[in-house]
Amino acid sequence: MRIPGFITLFICVFLGAQAAAEPADDWRQVPSYTIDVRLDAGAKSLEARESVDYHNASPDTLTQLVFHLYPNAFRDEASPMRRDHWRHHNGRLVDALGDEERGWIDIDSLSVAGSPSEFAVDYTLLRIPLDPPLLPGSSTRIDLVWGGQIRKHSTRSGWRGRQFDMAQWYPKVAVYDADGWDLDPYRKGEFYGEFGSFRVTIDVPADHVVAATGVPTEGNPGWGDARARFDDESPPERDPEERRSVTFEADDVHDFAWCASPDFALIDTTFNGTEIHSFIRSSDGDAWRDSVHVYGARALEWLDRLVGPYPYPQLSLVHGLLSGGMEYPMLVMDGRASEGLVLHEVGHIYFYGILANDETDHAWLDEGFTTWQTTRYLTERYGPNGKKEKLSRYDSLLGPEALWERGRRRHAARLRRGRMEPVDTHSHRFVEAYRDMVYGRASLFLDHLENLLGRETFDRGMRLYYERWALDHVTEDRFREAMEDASGQPLEAVFDAWVRKTDGIDMAIDDVAVEEEPDGSWRSTVTVERIGDIAVPFELHLRGGRGRVGEDENTEVVIDGAGEDRVSELTVVTRERPDAYILDPRGEFADVDRRNDRWPRATSFGIDWPAHAEPDEDAYALRFRPGGWHNDVDGYRLGGNLRLGYGGWFDQSLMGAWWSQERERFDLRLRLSLPSRRLRRWGRDGTHLFTVENIEGLERWEWRFERWGSREKIxxxxxxxxxxxxxxxxxxxxxxxxxxxxxxxxxxxxxxxxxxxxxxxxxxxxxxxxxxxxxxxxxxxxxxxxxxxxxxxxxxxxxxxxxxxxxxxxxxxxxxxxxxxxxxxxxxxxxxxxxxxxxxxxxxxxxxxxxxxxxxxxxxxxxxxxxxxxxxxxxxxxxxxxxxxxxxxxxxxxxxxxxxxxxxxxxxxxxxxxxxxxxxxxxxxxxxxxxxxxxxxxxxxxxxxxxxxxxxxxxxxxxxxxxxxxxxxxxxxxxxxx
Ligand SMILES: [Zn+2]
The missing domain is CATH 2.40.160 (Porin)
Known part of the structure; x- marks a missing residue:
């Protein structure tokens, strides 16, 4: 069909105008909360009045408002959370709570703009129809009276003993953004919140000490008592029948959490004018007393330098009831006094708190980032193994494992087994690889970007991302654009490969041809193959060639390749015949198979230690495990297994030999496993297994072919x-x-x-x-x-x-x-x-x-x-x-x-x-x-x-x-x- 000229003109003008306009999603809704909550510590219940002033900054007319009622995930057996946990074989999580231990929220009354309103509750979602609708640019007020039962501590929140960790505890406005209402029920995965302000008045028994998001502006949080308890002075006796009330205020936060306990002890420090409060338990030992507040200050100092200034007036570190850790604006709960854990959770105040992603849909944007920064912190501070704690005797004997190396090995092992899932998968759609993808692969991706762009450029991009989007919602695009602007490189393909696809990096030296030239110099033609789907620019180093002809002989011979092509042929002329050709000699990229990064292929020899992961070297690993036993016929039998494999991944061959003392002969076993094609189609391709043995009176040989039905085994x-x-x-x-x-x-x-x-x-x-x-x-x-x-x-x-x-x-x-x-x-x-x-x-x-x-x-x-x-x-x-x-x-x-x-x-x-x-x-x-x-x-x-x-x-x-x-x-x- 031919399009008339004026229509073409109209389309062009229209599209041009669209492109020039402000990005359509450059706005966000603004709720401000006033909550008065009373804790009945005996009955484990809350009574509250809550008002939310809601400003509709979107260009849309809203016909409803949506709130999250997170505690209702723990109401009964039919909740979506329980069904999800069942699906993931962890039904115990919700089911372990007895009838007396479950928790929920009931809405007693609700009004919109002062008039009682209808509402509908479906477990963790509360919907309020708006009649009249809320026009763009206008505001309304929702008043709720609600009460709730607090569950016994499970999944981040609840009570245990006399401590209350209150997280996701109140009716919270759901995010309305360019994609509309965030209607994710609380299932697996985490949260997404709208930035706003909070004024929360907490009424607790008079002996309870309160830690919370924000700063106390009225009343008494009991911190004086907690400081006295830290110093082993007895705080004044408080009558638990009496009450204490304290108001916390917080701006520019998208959530509010608090903890209360009569047992909290408090130590404070500061960083750059930010108060740091460490709430520990009176029985906690030195690890908590001496170090957690120090780790908190180190975390702020590190993140300030790496990412940008901490925008809040305080940071509270609470010894929480959970075994790991969890983050909230200005407050983290940690289950252990571990430096890595404190760094991880405080890092989340940046990546989730200040740069606020949707943690359910795109969990990698916070978990991957804070895993990356924690690993970088630990390795910069304590060296490659990132540990200051003493290693176990076994591990120190065998040599500690480098932190990045461990992540790469885990990732490579999954890749080879064909058990990958895309990093950017909705949290509850992950089958099994949630942790390995959103923490592991995502942090390796950031490390990869750092190596690809160079640390300086990468760090500049990270700070630019922070400058642009601090205290706002972030997306993959917002991060990618910051990195593209800092580096001047298009990065869409790299992001796509790591975040949406599931392949890895595998560069290989496929072949080397060396010829002597008439002048006595040596011409090497090196064929480099890109086996993995992720393209990386590579460096090929030549060892022992005494320099390129025409250059100083002390200059190392390095050839740069773009890595885009599946096969690249590189030629170089050197004074002498090189003895080794090596790709990526500093091991910067997470190459899945480093054996083929070197020519000629190398072999390393060592002892095959039980329960010990070998680092992936650029060599086949030949490992010997001695063994022996005694029996009635042979007396002592001594020998062992010699294994040739790679990275603990596939035993390409195994040879066992045992000498019989009585009969003076060897028993032998030889096994060989050969993939039917090259390893690139790893997973789907078949393997040939050959066995020849003569052991204990059985002579045997076997050939077998095995194959998996699909490459993706997940x-x-x-x-x-x-x-x-x-x-x-x-x-x-x-x-x-x-x-x-x-x-x-x-x-x-x-x-x-x-x-x-x-x-x-x-x-x-x-x-x-x-x-x-x-x-x-x-x-x-x-x-x-x-x-x-x-x-x-x-x-x-x-x-x-x-x-x-x-x-x-x-x-x-x-x-x-x-x-x-x-x-x-x-x-x-x-x-x-x-x-x-x-x-x-x-x-x-x-x-x-x-x-x-x-x-x-x-x-x-x-x-x-x-x-x-x-x-x-x-x-x-x-x-x-x-x-x-x-x-x-x-x-x-x-x-x-x-x-x-x-x-x-x-x-x-x-x-x-x-x-x-x-x-x-x-x-x-x-x-x-x-x-x-x-x-x-x-x-x-x-x-x-x-x-x-x-x-x-x-x-x-x-x-x-x-x-x-x-x-x-x-x-x-x-x-x-x-
Ligand atoms: Zn985390």
Whole structure:
């Protein structure tokens, strides 16, 4: 269609006028609050009168007003918060509150502009229709009389003992901005507030000390008493039946929080005229008494220098009831006297308080920023590991881990596993990576920008952002524009890559060709490949070339590349043949795979320490872990595993060798895992696994191919499948011990699927194996196994339930080692840990058990623990907290849990007379925990079983026990090796 000229002209003029106009969202609403609140400390309740003068600065006519009633998230079981927490497997949060401990707000009366008004409450949202509507530029007043029950402390607010932490405690006007009303109910995630002023009069028992947003302008907050208590002087006796009232005033804040306790002690300091108050508890030790106010002053000094001046008259640091920390304007609550925590929370007064983002929709704009500034503070002050506290003996032996490095490793590990979510995701839409994205990846993004633009430019951009938008709402665009203006560079693509996409940085030296020139100089042609989707300009350093021809020979040879292209070819001529080519030698960028940043590829050697994360170096890591055991046949067996991998990420190969003292020979095991293509399509691509071994009388080789169903493994259902072939020769030594002599040739395949239908975790597996008699195989058979597992939490409790099913069917006669073991994992699983498979490797008296197979644990090790041709089995466990174990045992087991179990297995098949037996049932009790927080361990006591005669006993009830160091229920349902 042809558009007439005058219309084109009109469109141009119209669009031009639009572009020239003020940005449409350069306004914000202005509420001002007057609240009179009375705390009934005995009844844990509030009574209040609240007036809000609301000025409509928007260009829109408002037909309703919306308030948040945050405490109603804790009213009952149907609240959106409770449903959300269920979905994220943390139903305990709300459900743990007993009926007497819940909290809410009730609106007793409400008027608009002096006239009683209708209103509607839907949990945390209060809507008030406006008739007549509120015109742009006009104001109205809302008066509310409300009362509320205070919940027992949960999720940032409530009472415990005699302390009250009051956060999100009052009807609060929702934000109205260019996107309209912020109608997020209180669920997962945090808050968003409208800047305004507060005048809050708090009436408490006369012995309570009050800390709050703002400054006290009337009445007595009790700070004199609290200072006396800090100095160990007895404050004057106050009668808790009498009352104390204090008025706090605060301007330019978007929230108001307060804390009250008869136990607060107070110490003050100042920074640049800002008063700093540290409210601790009278019983707090030196860590609180000596340091928290000092950390507060350091935080203000640091943020003043880094970002801009603190605009408020005071800062209160309160020893809160929460275990972590939480921020409010002029007040933070901290659960620990940690410098990092104080820095993080005070940093939030800047990033959330002063630069006020929507914390629910764009949590990274505050969490990412304050994580970045805290990490930078700690590393600048205490060096790369950012710690002043003493390291544990283990960590100081192995070397402390650098703080940024730790963040990068965590991020890289997630990226490689395909478990990323976009940083800019709505808080309650995150599946599992909220913390790793909005704190971790977002802070790495800021560090990346800092490296990309240079620290000076970046810091200038940060201060510009603050100058422009302090005490206003901020968005990603406002931050990006400040950085673009400071650097003169367009940054949209970088922001997009980090914030909305989920890929990472992986630059690689793909190839190097070196030729000698006729004049004796050396020409290097280096191919640099950008594997990751994030483009970064790179520096390529050449070592040992004695300088570029035509330059001073002491000048280091550095080539700059733009990094935009997928493949770049760089050429340089040097005096001598270089011995190494290195990308990003200072490790500035969070490269996911640094092995390929160097040519030739390098290897580092070291000891494979248990529970120790290796820093990602630009080298393959070759690590040795010595090991040994004693058994009846070999005497002492000594040797170890040699592992070649990278960053604790994939074991590309493993070689184990153990010398037998008695028989004077080696047992060997070799494993190799090779991704089917290059690592870039990591996640989706398949992996080939090769195994060759000769251990404890089993000669075996195997090839297997495995693959994940999708690259993104975060959104269920997840599929994982594979197939392969293997050949096993069982020697004299294993024959009889659950193995049958001869050669077994097997074709096998498996498929696992897992999903999280609310509120359960489900997984199911199917595995099929066929033994073939061709090529000299001794056993022909078919074997089908089906398994399923369900775990979930019991509402309103700290209980977990687990169910496990196994059904196995095989043709007859299947060799013994292919049958289904009744009492636990079969011989093949035990063979994975050779000391368990060795005769006498672990004394029978230790009762070491491995969950698996039919899992009828009461029959483990007995005549009933045979391997059957057919098996149907079910196990159930209910697990809860175990508060009684304390002291040394409790500490060693770290958070032990108690469980009850019931197992039932119905075996059938060759050589088993099941007619008279029926099912083999057992029941009992157990404890599980982790030794020193690292090694999972459990003790099972099957106190009852229905066929005690199989154990040579007479009573169904008896004292029986077994230990297991396998993580319960996490082992594969069906073994994958064909
Ligand atoms: Zn935070």
């Amino acid at each position: 959104y269920p259902p997840h599929h994982h499948f594979g197939f392969g072939i293997s050949r096993e020769t069982v020697g004299e030594r294993l024959a009889g011990a659950g193995w049958e002599r001869g050669d077994t040739h097997v074709l096998g395949l498996f498929h696992d699927v897992s999903a999280r239908p609310y509120p359960f975790d489900l997984s199911a597996s199917i595995g099929f194996r066929r033994g073939i008699e061709s090529f000299g195989g001794d056993h022909g058979f078919d074997r089908l196994a089906l398994g399923a597992r369900v775990t979930g939490e019991v509402p309103r409790s700290d209980l977990r339930v687990r169910l496990r099913f196994l059904a196995g069917l095989s043709s007859e006669p299947t060799p013994a080692h292919e049958r289904f073991r009744v009492g636990g994992a079969g011989v093949r699983a035990r063979h994975e840990a050779p000391w368990l498979a060795s005769p006498g490797g672990v004394p029978d008296d230790l009762h070491v058990w491995m969950p698996g197979g039919g899992n009828a644990r009461g029959y483990f090790g007995s005549a009933g623990d045979f391997a059957a041709q057919r098996l149907a089995a079910i196990s159930a466990e209910v697990e809860g907290p175990l508060p009684l174990i304390g002291g040394v045992v409790g500490k060693a087991l770290s958070k032990p849990r108690l469980f009850l179990f019931v197992d039932s297995a119905s075996p059938g098949g060759v050589g088993v007379d099941t007619a008279g037996l029926g099912s083999l049932d057992d029941a009992g009790i157990g404890i599980r925990g982790s030794l020193l927080g690292r090694l999972p361990i459990r003790l099972d006591l099957p106190v009852w079983l229905n066929h005690p005669e199989l154990l040579g006993e007479q009573d169904e009830f008896g004292a029986r026990w077994m230990v297991s160091i396998a993580a319960p229920w996490s082992a594969p349902l069906i073994r994958r090796n064909p």
